[in-house]
Amino acid sequence: MIAFIIAFRHPNSTKNYEHVVDLLRATLLSLASQTNENYRVYIGCNVAPEIDIDTNKVRICTIDCPIPSSRKEVLLDKGVKRALAIQTANNEIKPDYFFLLDADDLVSTDCVDYLHQQDWASSPGGYWLERGFLLDMFNRKVQEKYGFNRYCGSSLILSATTLTSKLFTGESVDEKMSTHQEFLTACDEYILEQVLGDHIAVRGFMASQEQPLQKILRPLTCWKINTGENESSTKIPFGSRNIDEAFLKRFSITSIDTRRASVFERMVEKFRLLKSWIASISK
Template structure:
């Protein structure tokens, strides 16, 4: 079994907590669309979601205080590591009841491959786990997407780690304080829960090198307005391919004409003149009409 675990930021730290919940709802739709049934999902946060949770999803409420909002980048990440790390530690304590073999932490706005749990179930239980190198960066606001390598260097939804490596302690429950959790999990809270960049190196240094997942395992969702990283995808790009959206159970927020306009059409350029310079005067109209014909045929399925 694989346990998918995520955390929600405190409502007081959100720009729009309603949007945080909408992002979570889309992310859970992706995670729970697994083709294999041997999985559980744990969500940890300060406020229970206002929508009905899908099957296999369990919410754990904590009463941690809202973290401060420091202006210095380094201090900001320390705050994120403490808040996110302790919430994910609570998620591990809750997952203990399901006896998972592997754990995948995921950010509450990202998407995962729908065949992930089925693939993991076919692997040996003693495997060292995997990291997601092949993946996608996606702007739901624009509908634009691009494939990227080394996704695990920038995205928190990229590690499938053996349960044993977390050394989840006995004698501590989901009602533990942040200080108790930090003391109980030690450096694992920082390197495996609070931050993602460097988790693979930490695991390798502790005798558990991860292997690369042999397919595109995750979609990094940016331009949400609620990312801790504040990452954006601003350059003109193609729309996300339909096959990719299907693999990750992504339902776009906007119809395809809006996505085209914002991703690679005039809306993707600061000035309309730039768009015209990039569009070949002879080939561009033909490309547009070819795309329009194809998309109109698919309209009812989009």
């Protein structure tokens, strides 16, 4: 069983909360469109958002996190909310893996099915996604990238056993925390901040625990940028592949129309993909 773990922001931390809810709604729609239903979704948040889609596989977990005011607090806020979601998932379904997913990204309709086809015994630590799509929602441009894990946090599928054992310290493994302060006290700060709150150090951390992650080359997630609410300032340069019906259906996208890229745009996109592949194999 795979549990998707999402942290959702405080309503007062954004100028347009309804827009943020719309982005989450699109994420949940992509999850609801999975061809394999052997998954659940756990969302850690301050206030339960109003989601008008079928959410029978979604569990909303509320907690009293204060509005973060610094980069460190932003990471800890995300970490604590994900820790609550992980605690709840462990109590309810005891998943094999936690898929750390950002609240505004999309997964392909075959994501869960493809992950269940992997030989889990050969990768007890989990997986990282080497390829994925960057989608500029405003300009309707999409590019495929190697080295996707360096760009996007929605690229980590971690062993539930390993992550849980490192997250909850001492006797807190068997406790049931419910407040922001209780999680800060009971959880390892590095795991909260750098593993659940960020993504850059996760592969190195898992390797240090002798649970290295295996690479998945199939692009299973789509990182939406230029949505108006991204924390990252990443922009897509010139170049795009076609945004056709197949792509929109693959990621359950309903908010933008198809767009046929020019020949030159498609050539540049292929060149950028090749460059990202060369960069990925040279590291």
